[in-house]
Amino acid sequence: MIKMLSGNEAVARGMWEAGVVVASAYPGTPSTEILENYALFPNVYAEWAPNEKVAVDVAIGAAYAGRRGIAVMKHVGLNVAADSFMYASMTGLEGGLVIVTADDPAMHSSQNEQDNRTFAKFGRIPCLEPSDSQEAKDMVKAAFELSELFDTPVLLRLTTRICHSASAVELGERIAPEGEPKQFPRNPAKYVMVPGNAVKRHPVIEQRIADLRTFAETFSHNRFEPGSRALGIITCGVSYQYAKEVFPEASILRLGLTWPLPEKMIRKFAISVERLIVIEELDPFIEEAVRLMGIPVEGKSIFPITGEYDPRVVRESAVRAGLLPKSAHIPLPEMETGPLPGRPPVLCPGCPHRPTFYILNKLKVPVNGDIGCYTLALIPPLSAIHTCGCMGAGIGVAHGAAKAGSPEHHVAVIGDSTFFHTGIPALVNVVYNHSPVTTVILDNRITGMTGHQENPGTGRTLLGKETVQVLLEPLVRALGIQHVQSVPGFDVKAIEKALKEYIKLDEPSVLIVVEPCALLPEVRKRWVPLEVLADNCNGCTLCFRLGCPAILKSEELDEKTQRPKALIDASLCTGCEVCAQICPRDAIPFRPVKVGAGEL
Amino acid sequence: MKNNINFLLAGVGGQGTILASDVLVNVGLAAGFQAKQAEVHGMSQRGGSVTSHVRWGEVVYSPLIGAGEADVLLAFEKLEALRCVNSMRPSALALINMQEIEPLTAISGEQAYPSDETLHNVFAQLSSKVKYINGEEIAGLLGNLKAANVVLLGALSALLEQGQQVRNELTPEVWLKVITARVPPKHVELNRKAFQAGREAVR
Numbered sequence: 049m050i051k052m053l054s055g056n057e058a059v060a061r062g063m064w065e066a067g068v069v070v071a072s073a074y075p076g077t078p079s080t081e082i083l084e085n086y087a088l089f090p091n092v093y094a095e096w097a098p099n100e101k102v103a104v105d106v107a108i109g110a111a112y113a114g115r116r117g118i119a120v121m122k123h124v125g126l127n128v129a130a131d132s133f134m135y136a137s138m139t140g141l142e143g144g145l146v147i148v149t150a151d152d153p154a155m156h157s158s159q160n161e162q163d164n165r166t167f168a169k170f171g172r173i174p175c176l177e178p179s180d181s182q183e184a185k186d187m188v189k190a191a192f193e194l195s196e197l198f199d200t201p202v203l204l205r206l207t208t209r210i211c212h213s214a215s216a217v218e219l220g221e222r223i224a225p226e227g228e229p230k231q232f233p234r235n236p237a238k239y240v241m242v243p244g245n246a247v248k249r250h251p252v253i254e255q256r257i258a259d260l261r262t263f264a265e266t267f268s269h270n271r272f273e274p275g276s277r278a279l280g281i282i283t284c285g286v287s288y289q290y291a292k293e294v295f296p297e298a299s300i301l302r303l304g305l306t307w308p309l310p311e312k313m314i315r316k317f318a319i320s321v322e323r324l325i326v327i328e329e330l331d332p333f334i335e336e337a338v339r340l341m342g343i344p345v346e347g348k349s350i351f352p353i354t355g356e357y358d359p360r361v362v363r364e365s366a367v368r369a370g371l372l373p374k375s376a377h378i379p380l381p382e383m384e385t386g387p388l389p390g391r392p393p394v395l396c397p398g399c400p401h402r403p404t405f406y407i408l409n410k411l412k413v414p415v416n417g418d419i420g421c422y423t424l425a426l427i428p429p430l431s432a433i434h435t436c437g438c439m440g441a442g443i444g445v446a447h448g449a450a451k452a453g454s455p456e457h458h459v460a461v462i463g464d465s466t467f468f469h470t471g472i473p474a475l476v477n478v479v480y481n482h483s484p485v486t487t488v489i490l491d492n493r494i495t496g497m498t499g500h501q502e503n504p505g506t507g508r509t510l511l512g513k514e515t516v517q518v519l520l521e522p523l524v525r526a527l528g529i530q531h532v533q534s535v536p537g538f539d540v541k542a543i544e545k546a547l548k549e550y551i552k553l554d555e556p557s558v559l560i561v562v563e564p565c566a567l568l569p570e571v572r573k574r575w576v577p578l579e580v581l582a583d584n585c586n587g588c589t590l591c592f593r594l595g596c597p598a599i600l601k602s603e604e605l606d607e608k609t610q611r612p613k614a615l616i617d618a619s620l621c622t623g624c625e626v627c628a629q630i631c632p633r634d635a636i637p638f639r640p641v642k643v644g645a646g647e648l
Numbered sequence: 649m650k651n652n653i654n655f656l657l658a659g660v661g662g663q664g665t666i667l668a669s670d671v672l673v674n675v676g677l678a679a680g681f682q683a684k685q686a687e688v689h690g691m692s693q694r695g696g697s698v699t700s701h702v703r704w705g706e707v708v709y710s711p712l713i714g715a716g717e718a719d720v721l722l723a724f725e726k727l728e729a730l731r732c733v734n735s736m737r738p739s740a741l742a743l744i745n746m747q748e749i750e751p752l753t754a755i756s757g758e759q760a761y762p763s764d765e766t767l768h769n770v771f772a773q774l775s776s777k778v779k780y781i782n783g784e785e786i787a788g789l790l791g792n793l794k795a796a797n798v799v800l801l802g803a804l805s806a807l808l809e810q811g812q813q814v815r816n817e818l819t820p821e822v823w824l825k826v827i828t829a830r831v832p833p834k835h836v837e838l839n840r841k842a843f844q845a846g847r848e849a850v851r
Contacts, residue, residue, distance in 0.1 A: 213686035213711035360714030389759035
């Protein structure tokens, strides 16, 4: 049966067909839909872990127990999980172990565009790269086979364009896990990485990667597609598609296994063509390895080292380098449209994060942020995020700045899910080494930005089962924070009062702002748009400072001030009443019946 | 049909662009083409620009359409239509929904929302095959504004037939079968009507 599947759906299907027993992940664009889709198959186990390191340890545990385990993450997740990734390489395993990394060339939704193939080389771990959805599915199976054949973790590297593009996939049969689980291994020489054992394992993994290098020569996903002798292209991943489209005549060596590389195959290919180039997104990973073999090759001197490729990027780069004639250039229409207003992502109407940032902006304190929807509070008029590097970073950065004598009181903001991810150890540090940092945990009762995934605070698992809710306030108190309170997310006065108090303290403090995401289905049911009483509004502009997309400037001007009055777009307004609270002239009436705000 | 046909879909988050492109790629497959689709959207949950690429052909390699190579524009919103004009081939087919969704940058007065005159002038220069439609108005008459995306698909299906850009076997029934499989059962009848109304609107 043929089905149109996105790369992520295809990976999920491949996991099911391959008989994965344990799947663990932390949500992150562009990888999130892999586990969401896998969890829909019957009788599977899949979970959201609090972070990627835990997810990899969980998959390793399953593989040590002799079952197929998989951990899924976006590229930067592998930074968090690197420690576990590296020891798994040293120990090997009993059942198959696959780690999926979804890299994000062009940084559609990421803080960097690191190329995780380098992790494979670093860890002596084989790396597979599919070029479409069919291969995404097939390579999950191939990855488990490789893992079990060579006693190694395998890295399956996807990119945004593989994850989020759809192509036809021939569905296969499931290989169900066989037999009863075996007894957990008692093999300390292999699984206890004390120096004495690790010293003996290192040569083993060097031999393993050498054996894989030999295997690569005959691996079916490495394939030679003969063409003209004039140009030979080594390529991988989605770049293969652009190579085929732009250079239909060329000879192509398509590598499905991009680490280790099949040296003999590459040499044979190189001598069969007059000019050898590599087309690969991001780092010159293959290119440099080929050059180290002593083979003349071009790559990043022709194609960009940054960003995502597409047929145009590849074609125009090739024209500039003289690989294609000037006539291959495709002119753009170059229509003069005039300046077009942008549509930058903004906090949604009714977003429960908005009041906190409105107050933080008023207080003019430095705010050390984290990764999530709330990072969007960096945009004017809220302008209340001053640093954001990675998940869990803000609390540590605030502490370090305070210890360095930064003259202002630092506020760290973090989400509920990111607090569980890597916020907790940083907060322990604030308590233990004592800094007067105020941490605001924006608890919107869900993992928001990636599209509503459960987390340890929501009381529900990925498989939809009810579970223990990890409660933030008792947790924070147990860490030893004396100044803690929870306030409803739409209570502007309570947030202002608490923050004003906390930023005067010489002690660590935590404010937990609780209000479910406005886009959750049960919250949508409570939406009731507000309206502006034009007679009361004098165009004071205070409500515009909320940066709410539902509050518009009316065409009606106030007679005295000659400033536009406020107007609420009823199709966008959720009735969160934040504007109603801050309006000094009662021009925005509250809802007749109080619902929602602060309710859980 | 000549070689490939490249569809560029553009809209604003929440307009049903993704569903429409999902339908379009599956119609391609059902009609016997190779078909690929790529969603291009940033970090916004709601209200951001959303574009989607769909390609049909005897052989389709890249899931992305290079700028300057889109044959058909299906724009769900006027500003997004203008944003895509320079990705089109000259004399491309364009179906533009006359919906206006002001971005925050326009609401705040930082930048002006382009006028309809600009829209019409720019597209008149690009191609003679430009159709304007009011999908929301048509869907509203059917009782559900959300069906506007299927109205547009209906209109697109008729325009492709008129331009003889597709094989004869790509009948409205092929489209309807795919749409029916994609929407909740209770909305099947509404979507059939919406598709039909879209076809009639460009007749």
